[in-house]
Amino acid sequence: MSLRRFTRTPEAVAGVVVLALLAIMALAAPFLFPGDPQSIAGPALVRPFQDWAFPLGTDRLGRDVLAELFHGARTSLAVGLAAAAASLAIGTIVGTLAGFAGGIVDEILMRITDAFQTVPGFLLALAFVSVVGPSLGVVVIAIALSAWTGPARVARAEVLSIRERDYVASARVAGMHPLAIAFREVMPNALPPVLALSSVMVAGAILTEAALSFLGLGDPNRVTWGGMIAEGRAVLRTAPFLSIAPGVMLVFTVLGVYLAGEGIVENSAVKRGLA
Amino acid sequence: MTDKLLTVSGLSKRFKRRGDDIAAVAQAEFDLEPAETLALVGPSGSGKSTIARLLLRLIEPDAGRIIFEGDDWLALRGSALRARRARLQMVFQDPLSAFNPRTTVARALEDPLRIHAIVPRAGRPQAVAALLDRVGLSASLASRAIHEISGGQRQRVAIARAIATKPSLIVLDEAVSALDVSVRGKILELLNDLQRQEHIAYLFISHDIALVRAFAHRVAILDAGCIVEQGPARAVIDAPQSAVGKALLAAAPRLHRNRIEDVP
Numbered sequence: 001m002s003l004r005r006f007t008r009t010p011e012a013v014a015g016v017v018v019l020a021l022l023a024i025m026a027l028a029a030p031f032l033f034p035g036d037p038q039s040i041a042g043p044a045l046v047r048p049f050q051d052w053a054f055p056l057g058t059d060r061l062g063r064d065v066l067a068e069l070f071h072g073a074r075t076s077l078a079v080g081l082a083a084a085a086a087s088l089a090i091g092t093i094v095g096t097l098a099g100f101a102g103g104i105v106d107e108i109l110m111r112i113t114d115a116f117q118t119v120p121g122f123l124l125a126l127a128f129v130s131v132v133g134p135s136l137g138v139v140v141i142a143i144a145l146s147a148w149t150g151p152a153r154v155a156r157a158e159v160l161s162i163r164e165r166d167y168v169a170s171a172r173v174a175g176m177h178p179l180a181i182a183f184r185e186v187m188p189n190a191l192p193p194v195l196a197l198s199s200v201m202v203a204g205a206i207l208t209e210a211a212l213s214f215l216g217l218g219d220p221n222r223v224t225w226g227g228m229i230a231e232g233r234a235v236l237r238t239a240p241f242l243s244i245a246p247g248v249m250l251v252f253t254v255l256g257v258y259l260a261g262e263g264i265v266e267n268s269a270v271k272r273g274l275a
Numbered sequence: 276m277t278d279k280l281l282t283v284s285g286l287s288k289r290f291k292r293r294g295d296d297i298a299a300v301a302q303a304e305f306d307l308e309p310a311e312t313l314a315l316v317g318p319s320g321s322g323k324s325t326i327a328r329l330l331l332r333l334i335e336p337d338a339g340r341i342i343f344e345g346d347d348w349l350a351l352r353g354s355a356l357r358a359r360r361a362r363l364q365m366v367f368q369d370p371l372s373a374f375n376p377r378t379t380v381a382r383a384l385e386d387p388l389r390i391h392a393i394v395p396r397a398g399r400p401q402a403v404a405a406l407l408d409r410v411g412l413s414a415s416l417a418s419r420a421i422h423e424i425s426g427g428q429r430q431r432v433a434i435a436r437a438i439a440t441k442p443s444l445i446v447l448d449e450a451v452s453a454l455d456v457s458v459r460g461k462i463l464e465l466l467n468d469l470q471r472q473e474h475i476a477y478l479f480i481s482h483d484i485a486l487v488r489a490f491a492h493r494v495a496i497l498d499a500g501c502i503v504e505q506g507p508a509r510a511v512i513d514a515p516q517s518a519v520g521k522a523l524l525a526a527a528p529r530l531h532r533n534r535i536e537d538v539p
Contacts, residue, residue, distance in 0.1 A: 165372055166367045166369065166372040166373040167372060167373055167374050167375045167376075169328075169331075169333050169365075169367070169373075170365070170367065170373050170374070170436075171375075171386070172331075172332075172333060172360075173331055173333070173360060173363075173364060173365045174360070174386055174387045174390055174436070174440075175357040175358065175360040175361060175387070175390050175391060175440075176357075176386065176390055177357065185375050188377055189375070189376065189377065
């Protein structure tokens with residue numbers, strides 16, 4: 001890959017550019033492709049680059065692949081960001097409470113964390129969606145349920161070191177409520193290593209959403225890239241582009257998230273080093 | 276007994292770590308009058324800071340009684356304890372680590388005013404300015420981040436934070452040890468002024484015996500968690516009876532020792 005020749009910063013720039021393009025795709029989707037992307041737009045199985053009304057062709061039902069890709073970017077990014085934010089939030093709160101309270105509270109919260117970690121995350125998400133029913137919100141919750149344990153452990157470890165600092169003792173001497181100390185004094189200072197996980201979390205969430213959709217557990221009212229791949233599977237031999245196009249989009253999205261995330265973490269580490 | 280500000284008796288604390296059982300504080304007994312300075316001196320690991328942390332209820336003792344302002348200080352719990360903390364404050368050794376790294380001078384000083392509802396929100400900027408003025412700092416420092424000001428200024432802010440709640444006792448845990456000599460003198464002057472004007476008592480924890488002689492009214496010498504000697508600062512330091520007291524005096528810099536020996 002040509003990116004290898006570049007140093008770290010161009011990688012981050014590439015990641016940010018990819019994400020910006022995806023964000024533009026997602027935002028422009030309703031303007032460039034108004035109407036329902038799941039409605040039939042033309043003849044079935046038009047090959048890409050044949051008919052310029054459908055630059056990337058149509059699927060088995062005659063739906064415009066390009067329109068589906070644009071609208072799919074909305075779902076992927078929205079679910080990825082929301083699920084990652086939800087898991088980071090749950091994880092940070094649980095980790096902070098466990099690390100700060102210590103004792104029995106710590107034991108209970110960490111055993112719950114253990115319990116969640118012993119169940120494979122994807123299985124948990126799968127089970128949750130199949131019980132509650134597929135909709136965008138449920139998918140977000142399902143992914144968050146399967147991914148919050150990582151940030152919880154990182155936050156707890158950080159909080160354990162921070163709670164012994166003098167400024168936490170000062171806050172107690174000042175008479176601050178323990179919950180206020182935990183969430184106003186300790187948690188903000190424990191955040192950097194937790195936020196460093198965010199790129200992995202977003203990328204993981206996008207892939208989990210795609211996998212759920214592939215198995216038919218995505219929101220049926222929305223176009224998703226995973227759903228498109230599953231749809232194309234039936235005609236994989238005769239029309240492989242139906243699966244390849246959304247697959248390539250997924251690869252680029254996850255790659256973009258990773259590169260941008262790494263760049264941001266790297267940059268903030270440099271900044272902290274200089275301060 | 277009732278006119279004492281603080282009475283500590285039989286205070287003990289043991290730490291268990293990897294099988295070791297260490298008596299950090301054993302049967303400590305001391306008391307403090309209002310507006311008095313009692314110094315706790317002793318070698319490293321003699322339990323000085325543990326006593327400070329016990330007094331501030333940052334850790335709980337294994338045994339003992341602490342009577343503060345006539346009440347059983349160890350019986351206080353939860354919100355009652357948090358409310359009474361206004362009267363017993365602390366200044367830490369390292370002024371940088373004693374503040375949240377993300378805070379500003381103004382926020383550090385507003386916290387106690389808000390928590391103890393001393394000043395309504397609208398009056399807080401003026402109250403912060405008055406506190407800064409009280410410790411000899413310019414009110415323009417209020418908007419600075421805590422890491423943007425010097426170590427001496429930071430320790431003044433720490434003192435301002437401690438006096439914000441109008442305490443009757445401030446524990447100074449090596450509060451001037453991390454400061455350079457010229458700044459140290461000015462901070463001690465400030466503490467003396469505050470004591471005269473606001474009648475604040477100090478528990479002054481230090482290993483600098485010359486400093487203690489000049490600053491404290493009374494001194495208690497600690498060794499391995501026990502108070503081995505207690506009395507008026509000058510008398511004890513000029514003629515220590517305990518082995519630890521003699522060793523501390525011998526370890527003091529020569530300049531100080533000469534001066535101390537000059538005193539008949």
